[in-house]
Amino acid sequence: MAPPNVLSLPEELLLIWHSHRLELLLSAGVLVACVRLAIHWRQTRRKAVLTPPLGTPMDEKVPIVTKNDLLEADHYTPVDFTTPIPRTVAKPGPKRVTGVRKTRATPRLPREDVNVSDITIQPLIFYFSLGGTTKGYAEQLLHLPSPHPSILPPILHDLTELDYDDFFISPPLPPTPNTLYFYTLLIPSYDISTDLDNFLDHLKETHHDFRIDTAPLSGLAGYAVFGFGDREGWPDEKEGFGKDAVAVDRWMARLTGGKRAFPLGVGDVSGDGDGEERLGEWREGVSGILKDLVEGRGLGEGVAGSGEALESGDEDDEGGEDIAGSAATRAKAGSRSRTGDLEDIKPSVPVDFTTTAVAKIKEMVPVNSPTYTSLTKQGYTIVGSHSGVKLCRWTKSALRGRGSCYKFSFYGIASHRCMEATPSLSCSNKCVFCWRHGTNPVSTTWRWKVDDPREIFDGMKEGHYRKIKMLRGVPGVRAERFREGMEVRHCALSLVGEPIFYPRINELLAMLHAERISTFLVCNAQHPDHLAALNHVTQLYVSIDASNAESLKRIDRPLHRDYWERFLRCMDILRAKRFEQRTVFRLTLVKGFNIEEEVDGYAALVERARPSFVEVKGVTYCGTATGKGAGLSMGNVPFYEEITEFVLGLEKALLRRGLDYGIGAEHKHSCCVLLADRGRYFQAGEDGVGRWHTLIDYPAFFECLESGKPFGPEDYIGGPTPEWAAWGNGGFDPRDERVDRKGRPKIES
Incomplete structure (x- = not known):
């Protein structure tokens, strides 16, 4: 039997914890901090080994060439992609996989025989207006000075006076072969039914018409949409502010194959709204993009609102359908080569249908279509x-x-x-x-x-x-x-x-x-x-x-x-x-x-x-x-x-x-x-x-x-x-019996 003043082991540990718990907690915290610092130091050291500092002499290396780089070049020769491409690293060490944003060294030309310096942009301004507010803003854009000599004076179009098939199934015929169209759309939003609903239905119908190419407006240089709304009635986008402009922007992204030149702009035209201010900022951005286009810098790629058909928050669509399809589909739409369908050549030029398109041979009506x-x-x-x-x-x-x-x-x-x-x-x-x-x-x-x-x-x-x-x-x-x-x-x-x-x-x-x-x-x-x-x-x-x-x-x-x-x-x-x-x-x-x-x-x-x-x-x-x-x-x-x-x-x-x-x-x-x-x-x-x-x-x-021998229709007249x-006798063969829809003999009156 243990003496009464001797404690058991659990009781001793509990006594130590109550007496020294503060010191124990601090010690544990210091230990965790030391471990994290050690891990961070080791990662930093590894990064320094794999990435030489700026100014370090580098040996001449074989450039890394990817399949996309070759497809996007203006002139290239066929390459066997089954043969591995030689690659080098700066120093021996563990293999490291990194992602690099693709860039385009030179813009994709509309045709191989057209130089970038010869390209001109023809802006088209489309608007819809009931009370005349949007029309006034559209006319302001019409009279602004051109940011570049190769950008032609814009042309104004009222959507209520257009046949949509002329502009929104395929781009119109350009005045010259080296002219590209740029669509600017000014879209107000209303809480009543208007002709704008017909325009939206047309865009939707064109997109869902499986007989028409996925991106029938891909011949455009680009497009940009600005919407007008009233925050007094619709405080934010979720409640309908600029809803029609959002819809037009989404459908245009699909129809152009992701050629949004500038993010959707929306302005408030209520009493104390910021409509003019927002429109001015948006206009400057679009002008900069137009200047980039004629100077050969293109729309850019991989940036939301710059050539990408999908923006944050746009994933959900009617019926659960993804707006721009899968990532693979979007990549495919954005990387079409010059050997694609003749209707996809940029700019749109008159094509004689008797000339077979030089494209990947496909079936008109596949069994699984x-x-x-x-x-x-x-x-x-x-x-x-x-x-x-x-x-x-x-x-x-x-x-x-x-x-x-x-x-x-x-x-x-x-x-x-x-x-x-x-x-x-x-x-x-x-x-x-x-x-x-x-x-x-x-x-x-x-x-x-x-x-x-x-x-x-x-x-x-x-x-x-x-x-x-x-x-x-x-x-x-x-x-x-x-x-x-x-x-x-x-x-x-x-x-x-x-x-x-x-x-x-x-x-x-x-x-x-x-x-x-x-x-x-x-x-x-x-x-x-x-x-x-x-x-x-x-x-x-x-x-x-x-x-x-x-x-x-x-x-x-x-x-x-x-x-x-x-x-x-x-x-x-x-x-x-x-x-x-x-x-x-x-x-x-x-x-x-x-x-x-x-x-x-x-x-x-x-x-x-x-x-x-x-x-x-x-x-x-x-x-x-x-x-x-x-x-x-x-x-x-x-x-x-x-x-x-x-x-x-x-x-x-x-x-x-x-x-x-x-x-x-x-x-x-x-x-x-x-x-x-x-x-x-x-x-x-x-x-x-x-x-x-x-x-x-x-x-x-x-x-x-x-x-x-030559012969004519008179040689086989019956x-x-x-x-x-004959005229007046009806034309029904008397040897047959005429019946109604239920198969009963039909009695002529």
Whole structure:
């Protein structure tokens, strides 16, 4: 038993702690400080070893070259990046990986044959204003002196008076090849709905349109946005101050591929606001950037608000989508080489679509693309990478004996033996009435892989026959027509897109003709060079959707800037071809777009091109189309009585010009009427009675083609147009039965 005055060990330790806890805590603190100082000293010493002091003599070393440095140089030779690049370090020691901000030694030139000293900048000032405040500020910018001789006087544009497609799908044509545009946007914010909402919707639609390149405005030298707001109503950005300017800045960053030249500026225009002061500071910054551009220093890279599409706080977007995509996507968009798409060359210059873009070969419609998915859902069979075939509703109708296409009434084409296909799903227009609802690709240049015409031809037939076979179990299909349908005799190259866009279209036509398949080819009058080079087809169509430049732009929404000049060249080419083959004007009438007061304009076009036939057809409503100026509804579909009234007016207008065209046939069910050249296709029969001869003698056409001798459309004119297709008789084949939408016999009133 321990003596009472002897303490146990825990009690001794507790006594020591209570007696000397202050000294122990101080000692522990000193020990920790010594350890941290030792670690810091060792790190500093290592850094001194790896990084020689300034002024230390250095041996000559091999420069470190990166792949990005070579890609961004103005002139470079191909380099094998699989071979390691020699590197050196200052002194032996542990390997150290460091990050270095990329710099650009010289600016990227708009074209290799343009010097930096020759570049000029054309500023464009866009503004929106309800009360006139923003307009006043815009006019102030307009009259400021230019900071450099190579910066041209700015041009002012009111967003309410613009067609957005002219400036915000691709940059406008520059006055000279070495001129670059710079966009300045002054955007106010309102708490009411205004036309500015339409502008924002247009930017959003352009960005989300997968048929348009990721950065369609990358041809700009840069852009800058300044917003005006009222802090009395919206104290800060989170509550809406400058909200519309923020939105415009975000969309412009996407559309330009990250060419924000100066950070977004916002000013308060309320009573005691700082609007003018903030605008002045922003203006000086933008002027400095413009001066840097013309002096070859570029926009810079990697700095928020200087060429980077993403700024702090912009990561969240509608639907959770990242504004500028992944970092890899942004890097890819910012490092495009000169061998990219022709539409991305800076500055934008007129490009002939017949010249294939020198770019990485890609497929027009890859299997895993949204275009492929969308078109497949609509019933297309995609052939190869850029062609397609689809079963026409008239083919299915004719197989069941429920009526044929108007081409049967007009030209004798058996609808159940007709294949509707296209060798190019891409088009250069974005027509408001497009029945594909804007799902097909659009482009002004062929920049894709070119499939072999034999593969396209075989794929088209295989896809068509496979779809015909699927109908053999459908009630009402007539056995004899099904059997005939398994042998295609006609091909309508008018499915979607632009058939003559395909570079090897003539080879495909030769394969069709070799199997005695007639060809009805439809083009949109935007590719005159290909039209001129086109070989014989059975019948050549040109879509005439308007009679003047303004109306054509509004309804077809062409991508080519010189669309009207191209259109008129096609008219002249069609006139030259009229003695070689049958030519047709196809007028698609859309109420509210191209009918009212345009009869004389259409007559002038007919006089210029002198086509064999003029088809006048009402637009088919296929659901609401979207986009600026579109928004079609059933109200835009003309009644048949309106079509006939227009045709009679056009016939009179042509007679006034000395052109003898008459109504050769009609197809009321398709809301379509045919005008024909009376001097060529109205002939007297053996009984001496004059009749229209709009039908085609198909065996005679192939005999003429196989003879190798020159021939014209008169050499394969067929028999008289059926009486039931003549004017006033409706145009429905009496051998078929017309039904309503539920398949019940339709009784004509």
